[in-house]
Amino acid sequence: MNPRLHAVLRPPVLAVNTPLARRRTSRTLASTPRPLRLELGGLAPREGWVVTNVNAVTRHFLDATRTWPLEDASVSHVYSDNVIEHVPLEAGRTLFAEAFRCLRPGGVIRFVTPDLRGHVDRYLAGVSPQGDPEAAVYEQYGLTVDHPLDWVRIPIASFGHHTGYVYDFETLAVELERVGFTDVTRSVPGSSDHPELDGLDQRADEGGAQMAVEATRPGDVA
Template sequence: MTSEPARAFPGWNWQDPDSLAERMDEFSASIARCDKLEQLAPRLPRTRAELAGHGVTGIEFAAFRTEHPSGLATDLAPLTGPDGAAELGPLYRVDGESLFTRLDVGEPLPFADGSLDWAYAEHLIEHVTLPVAIRWLAEVRRVLAPGGLLRLTTPDLRIYIEGYRDEDRFFAKHRRRLEVMQVGPPMPERKAFMLNQIFYLYGHRWIYDLDELTFALAEAGFDVSKVRSCGFRTGERPDVAALDTTFRRDETMYVEATA
């Protein structure tokens, strides 16, 4: 007999990472839309002066829009407006407000050395392999000005391991939160499933704890003495920390590094 939650989410199978990845891709495409997509420049501003001319001081990765008033939102997926989709290369204004450009974090960043004051990436780094992540972090360090800030958020393996050892501490709360937010049907209650899903669902490629993320940052050239663990919406720059979203807060690690 089919349960009501399964009927409410046809085709959603928590235990099939490949089919769920297709559903997540469909969801991403559905939110990659805007009412107005205006090309501001055929070529992305590259230097610090050019970026400042557009009011840009920092970059938010894996975002179609940024809430930071001087931020540039970026994503590899094309943002689509009524007259077409964003192409790789140009600078766009979205709905008369946020700035956006398409970027591939697997490629060198198209900015000059020291051209940005801050960079932010929420739940991005776990979606690429470790070598790609290290190359991307090295590029971020290159484009940050001395003293510039990088803020990363990513699922914390430590939280999941602790959840496996004491299920009531995290797993049960995590399942309830996703059910309340109607993110698919109820998750299975098996502890092994809960641990496996952090590795194999959502297109994840590499999972971090603080030591592993510090290793990646060190390999990318960051000074480990300037890598620090932070809390939700707390950090060196309140304006950048304010970009943290509540969704998945219970499983997230917040880390900052200074260039």
């Protein structure tokens, strides 16, 4: 869709759809057996999951940076692909805390997000992004990828990330541990030791440009 047309249409569509999508979310969450699997920022239905978003056309509206409409320990898995880099740190901290509250003991969360350190390492090594398979997605979006510094400029300045918070693994691990998560580990993009989370990632072919991070709410599975 033409960006200008999208900008014009989004507010009225959002105003009409959001109340409907909120009510649909309430009904879906109330009727889904516990523990449920929750996806944040998803774009398409996923079998066995409640998929939520805040975009203008989502079926299930959920602002994950506010209190979730779920009881404690009601979720077994949380999955979020390329979402947390769009929200400021304090909002992200609310998201992490709500995920911890709603996950049952032994529950697992998985984030996929740009790896800022991976981008910086490529810049410092002087790697040109032109033609690099891990930068191909940037070229597809029509972004300038002419020089090594674009490895750093793009994840910080593009896609609205400048209003959010971009992570490296160490920083994300500290933030997750801050709210109580343990066993914070990096996974191979597109792969997980947890069958429920295996094969979900949409951008696994970007290699080191993306990182997949999992963490566990401590305690025995009920």
